[in-house]
Amino acid sequence: MNSKIWLSSPHMGGNELKYINEAFAENWVAPLGPNVNGFEEDLEKFLGEDTKVAALSAGTAALHLALIECGVEAGDEVICQSMTFSASANPIAYCGATPVFVDSEPETWNMCPAGLRQAIGDRIQKGKKPKAIIVVHLYGMPAKMDGIISIANEFDIEVIEDAAEALGSTYKGQPCGTFGRFGVLSFNGNKIITTSGGGALVCHTQEDKDKTVFLSTQARDNAPHYQHSHIGYNYRMSNIVAGVGRGQMEVLDSRVEARRSMHDFYVDIFKNIDGVTVFSEPSSDFYSNHWLSAIMVNPQITGKTREELRMAFLEDNIESRPLWKPMHLQPIFKNAPFYGGGVSEKLFNDGLCLPSGSNLTEEEKLRIAKVINDFFGQ
Numbered sequence: 622m623n624s625k626i627w628l629s630s631p632h633m634g635g636n637e638l639k640y641i642n643e644a645f646a647e648n649w650v651a652p653l654g655p656n657v658n659g660f661e662e663d664l665e666k667f668l669g670e671d672t673k674v675a676a677l678s679a680g681t682a683a684l685h686l687a688l689i690e691c692g693v694e695a696g697d698e699v700i701c702q703s704m705t706f707s708a709s710a711n712p713i714a715y716c717g718a719t720p721v722f723v724d725s726e727p728e729t730w731n732m733c734p735a736g737l738r739q740a741i742g743d744r745i746q747k748g749k750k751p752k753a754i755i756v757v758h759l760y761g762m763p764a765k766m767d768g769i770i771s772i773a774n775e776f777d778i779e780v781i782e783d784a785a786e787a788l789g790s791t792y793k794g795q796p797c798g799t800f801g802r803f804g805v806l807s808f809n810g811n812k813i814i815t816t817s818g819g820g821a822l823v824c825h826t827q828e829d830k831d832k833t834v835f836l837s838t839q840a841r842d843n844a845p846h847y848q849h850s851h852i853g854y855n856y857r858m859s860n861i862v863a864g865v866g867r868g869q870m871e872v873l874d875s876r877v878e879a880r881r882s883m884h885d886f887y888v889d890i891f892k893n894i895d896g897v898t899v900f901s902e903p904s905s906d907f908y909s910n911h912w913l914s915a916i917m918v919n920p921q922i923t924g925k926t927r928e929e930l931r932m933a934f935l936e937d938n939i940e941s942r943p944l945w946k947p948m949h950l951q952p953i954f955k956n957a958p959f960y961g962g963g964v965s966e967k968l969f970n971d972g973l974c975l976p977s978g979s980n981l982t983e984e985e986k987l988r989i990a991k992v993i994n995d996f997f998g999q
Contacts, residue, residue, distance in 0.1 A: 626939040629811040632980040637868030654860030663870040673830035676858035680785040680807030680820030685712040687803035691779040697752040702732040703947040704965040705757040722949040724961020728903040734768030740960040758787035761912035789877040789910035814869035816862045879979035884911035896922025913974045927973040944972035
């Protein structure tokens with residue numbers, strides 16, 4: 622059997638061990654240390670001077686703390702993009718709140734501003750103004766942030782950006798994760814850079830960052846003994862993990878370039894295949910890191926389905942996956958309110974994510990291309 626081609630595998634740069642070894646040499650293996658501070662500073666420099674970053678154990682932890690700092694409590698409602706991974710919605714439930722899901726628009730596959738406005742208006746009419754809005758930059762594609770921020774400001778609702786998939790993406794030149802009150806980053810093993818597991822919360826004030834660090838370190842009051850006036854969490858990133866992140870930050874730009882090159886690779890392959898559309902930026906306002914390259918397969922035109930293509934890849938030991946199943950279709954959220962049409966359902970039914978790693982070899986690309994061309998009879 623051919624060797625496995627993964628959808629998105631980790632890609633080390635080489636200097637990660639330098640930072641890890643320094644931590645061992647200096648005995649900084651405890652939760653905090655120079656690597657945590659250095660990683661946060663690297664991220665702040667990359668995202669812009671008006672950002673303050675808190676390194677945490679996971680992107681999910683970052684989103685949970687963002688909701689807490691936005692004042693979300695049991696019984697509240699939080700608007701969330703439906704077309705996303707469950708980690709965008711689960712922290713709403715952690716808070717005892719109810720998610721209100723909004724459909725996507727077809728250009729960026731992200732939250733539809735018109736659907737957002739409809740959802741807010743209807744929830745207010747029902748006597749329940751949402752506490753926060755979670756918008757996701759799906760697969761690295763920036764959402765239509767002008768419209769979303771404008772609506773949020775009009776109704777005075779905090780925006781949390783789930784930029785877990787979008788480090789290195791920009792909208793109108795501004796980095797994703799810096800538009801809302803908070804931005805969420807992920808460094809999971811399959812992300813554009815990885816710390817093996819980890820995340821960060823992007824803030825805009827030192828006060829918000831300080832509160833994030835306080836809550837993520839068990840909310841210990843300033844006292845010589847262990848005293849707690851707030852519920853705390855064990856969400857801080859370790860110094861060893863942050864060392865991996867520091868090494869990864871050195872190669873972030875080249876990883877974005879490689880992912881975008883994979884997107885161009887698929888654009889070239891599918892340019893003469895009718896009925897297949899490669900997920901691409903709608904205009905020059907959008908700059909995607911193309912964390913994952915994805916396509917839509919129209920079975921009426923191609924005579925084939927995305928599931929048949931996925932199985933063809935699988936026969937050659939190549940991983941591909943359907944797009945995220947919308948949250949409003951998930952059993953756990955079946956009773957949650959939903960606003961929109963059928964955009965996210967169609968994306969799920971006909972969409973497929975393709976191998977997009979920054980470390981794919983030319984030989985592996987040839988294997989991918991052969992499966993596609995054989996499948997579509999090219």
